[in-house]
Amino acid sequence: MAAVRETVEAARKLEAEKYSAGFVTDIEMERAPVGLSEETVRFISAKKQEPAWMLEWRLGAFQRWLAMREPNWAKVHHPPIDYQGATYYAAPKNAPKYKSIEEVDPEILETYKKLGIPLREQEVLLGVEGAPKVAVDAVFDSVSVVTTFKEELAKAGVIFCSMSEAVREHPELVREYLGSVVPVTDNFFATLNSAVFSDGSFVYVPPGVRCPMELSTYFRMNAQGAGQFERTLIIADKGAYVSYLEGCTAPMRDENQLHAAVVELVALDDAEIKYSTVQNWWPGDAEGKGGVYNFVTKRGDCRGARSHISWTQVETGSAITWKYPSCILRGDDSQGEFYSIAVTNGRQQADTGTKMIHLGKNTRSRIISKGISAGNSSNTYRGLVSAHAKATGARNFTQCDSLLIGHECAAHTVPYVEARNSSCQFEHEATTTRLSEDQLFYLRQRGIPEEAAVALLVNGFAKEVLQKLPMEFAVEAQKLLEVSLEGSVG
């Protein structure tokens, strides 16, 4: 079919300039010496002016990490990572906390502007009464540059700050919850993160509080050779509600950048956490050169009864994605949800999915995954649904659909289902098809250009998930889908 042949040819033409976030900000950096040793860990901890218990925690993780081996079960291939060749800490020089947005280095602000990040949303929103507000904790490489809307959040009793600040200001909360969802020894990358994590966001929503605005973080990797190891911890106390948006984008680099983040969510009784991600890191060029290695551990713990955690992700970037946002449904009647769109193009590889661990009674979970592979890419859904012997009445529904665009791409579905309770009800459905020629023909016949027709069909395919995104993200995500598949179709 001509369209498919054109697709493949066009995919080859996919060039670096298509990636609108691919630029480098030239500012002075303060960085740790290259390599990873106990000294590096001490250096990071000292830079962050951390208390002794935090340093001990990091050193313990580092010792464990030395004895661990990199996992190899995912369907991804990459040259061995040189952990001693990377820099584990990079901060913009002169990194005192800014008191107001005006103090921020203009070049940094310019970077965010190019990305279209609403750091100055205050001005934008001024005069728009009742408009939804978004608080941003912007991470520029390793240091949280500025946190906005802090005061308004403080009025509601919500703590939203950088992880380093939380370690200093709220040690009791950090000590209680840090590592309680993703233990230090959880997996190779999480342990590495525990030793060298640089910064990230910390959120605490007190009992009964509905967070007055959507919280948002944009992560951005900038320094050459500097991996980003952020650590996010979100706690929704009893009856609290919070919606958190995470957006990621990194500038173009030739060398592969390692990203090993850890995100922990804790929902106590009746609490609800919505966590949405749009990931648009540099995927490497058409030949697979460069790009971000995204090895992330994300897990939510529905610790309390009737708690609810929902993950929504749109993954379009990274050379390699290795990510399984999961829910531990510990509390009775708790609920977990996972909505995902993963797009791979060029030579991208994605191995992503979720785990729903049913431990409590009458726990429910729902998984909707839409994988779209184009070009020479490989896209794997890997998920686990399990019910403990005591998880009576556990329910799960899983739907994974894969869409193939072009002859050279691959789509895999690997669900694991483990049932140990006779009253559980687990259902899994999966389909793999290519873009329907009939539908394409129908649209073309009505004068819709091929590229627009494909975008329309892909958006339709992913609609169920797109609808789950908060409004702020939904528009952006739809645009991102189109941009990601640009050149791969028609």
Add this chain to the structure above:
Amino acid sequence: MSLALPSRRDEAWKYSDLARALSGHDLSSVAPARGGSVIASMARAFAEEERVLTIASRDGVHAVEHSLSHEARGAVTRIHVPALQAGMVVETIYGHLNLAAGLSEIRIEEGGALTRIVIQQDAQKAVSAEEIAQVALNEARVSVAAGGTFRQFVIAEGAKLARIETHVALDGEGGEVELNGVYMVREGRHADLTSTVTHQAANARTKQLIKGVARKGGRGVFQGRIVVPRGAQGTDARQYHRAILLEDGAEIDAKPELEIYADDVSCAHGNAIGALDADQLFYARARGIPEAEARALLIEAFLIEAIPEDLPQRDDLITRVQRWLQT
């Protein structure tokens, strides 16, 4: 060099820990067969001779039925289906051996057809967990040439560890595969149906329906993988696994896998694990059928859906399901 036994840490044996099931067995005499699996290595080491079977259709039309029983510790059988010939093989794996390993190497030539029925029997007398000592392993490697058909039906009652592996390569265009099965496991039994179908050629079809039930203390495992390499356009593959946990304390693990490298394909898989439908039970009870009877009826109907309608042994297989339900 002696054989390394796979354990839970090996992805392919994640749910069936062979090393644990065979701890205490002396396997020092088993040499790993070159390029072969663990089961193949054991079957070759234990088998006294290799059986060779060539299928020829009676009158050139009717399939001839062959019976193969696995009464010895090891059995290696080569089955050859020449072009345009059709046949049937019934393999019975008895439950009286401590360790039995069978290997069947099947070659189906152009336009040939083979129906294979595998009956894995429970040890008759074993009542307590200690008495169920046997490990029953079986592996079939099947190649199907253009226009060939391979149909299989497995009925497994489980053992301390029973694993029936089937690996099919669809080497020629337009091949067809049907891999159905039923497993029924009671206390102390473990039945594992593992399969791979690789669509090496274009326009081939795979259909798979596996149904299973587990009682308290029983464990059922289904691992099915369908691989569609680049170039296998026009592939149509459907894979379904449905299982019921009859009582608390039962366990069912499933890993249906689709691995697809071609775009002009239609592949789907479904997996459902749950309890007996309460509405159906109520319906039967409302019509005066006693609960135990209603349950047996529903479970029977659920299981026998996987037994192909046109299988000559269908009635015998249904009887086997009924017998299991009665004990």
